[in-house]
Amino acid sequence: KNEVEQSPQNLTAQEGEFITINCSYSVGISALHxxxxxxxxxxxxxxxxxxxxxxxxxxxxTINIQEKHSSLHITASHPRDSAVYICAVYNTDKLIFxxxxxxxxxx
Amino acid sequence: DTGVSQxxxxxxxxxxxxxxxxxxPISEHNxxxxxxxxxxxxxxxxxxxxNEAQLEKSRLLSDRFSAERPKGSFSTLEIQRTEQGDxxxxxxxxxxxxASWGTGELFFxxxxxxxxx
Numbered sequence: 392k393n394e395v396e397q398s399p400q401n402l403t404a405q406e407g408e409f410i411t412i413n414c415s416y417s418v419g420i421s422a423l424h425x426x427x428x429x430x431x432x433x434x435x436x437x438x439x440x441x442x443x444x445x446x447x448x449x450x451x452x453t454i455n456i457q458e459k460h461s462s463l464h465i466t467a468s469h470p471r472d473s474a475v476y477i478c479a480v481y482n483t484d485k486l487i488f489x490x491x492x493x494x495x496x497x498x
Numbered sequence: 499d500t501g502v503s504q505x506x507x508x509x510x511x512x513x514x515x516x517x518x519x520x521x522x523p524i525s526e527h528n529x530x531x532x533x534x535x536x537x538x539x540x541x542x543x544x545x546x547x548x549n550e551a552q553l554e555k556s557r558l559l560s561d562r563f564s565a566e567r568p569k570g571s572f573s574t575l576e577i578q579r580t581e582q583g584d585x586x587x588x589x590x591x592x593x594x595x596x597a598s599w600g601t602g603e604l605f606f607x608x609x610x611x612x613x614x615x
Binding site: 395424431433434435436477479484485488489490491 | 529531538603606608
């Protein structure tokens with residue numbers, strides 16, 4: 392069993408829909424990253440959080456340390472949001488990655 | 499451009515050859531990480547440095563792999579006697595770690611894609 396699990400693995404949505412991606416982890420962490428990876432490989436950090444909730448534009452990330460669970464929400468999704476979203480946790484100073492959620496948003 | 503820079507972006511080589519990848523992190527970042535990513539998978543940790551010191555190496559890093567960060571700035575990842583199974587995207591990331599508040603946000607390079615024929 393992976394130490395970081397994401398669901399769903401694949402997600403398709405119509406433009407404008409509200410999207411939720413979930414991440415569960417089984418190790419102790421100091422922080423959690425949500426990352427976005429576009430085709431071609433480049434990875435961009437969206438959020439780094441260790442408690443509560445963060446919001447940036449249409450993106451919202453929440454974390455529940457007790458339940459070892461985090462969610463990434465995208466409001467009013469847009470085709471340019473199509474990418475792979477990766478959850479990664481800091482465990483003893485290195486990141487452990489989930490396998491990612493492939494999101495496709497259609498116009 | 500003051501982001502994390504990796505080169506070459508793409509390397510095609512024959513089995514048995516040696517390859518070297520370079521990563522230039524953000525200049526003030528003291529932490530540098532190497533990850534490997536194969537198609538459809540999330541990145542896997544390989545190794546990381548605090549300044550010039552290599553603090554941890556993954557079991558994935560066989561004897562054919564070596565990484566250095568000689569002056570605590572850029573880093574190189576060398577793969578000797580490449581095998582087809584080494585074909586992957588090699589990602590570098592850097593961050594700033596302070597004793598007072600831990601490890602900061604991670605910034606990734608665009609990656610170096612290795613194809614071993």
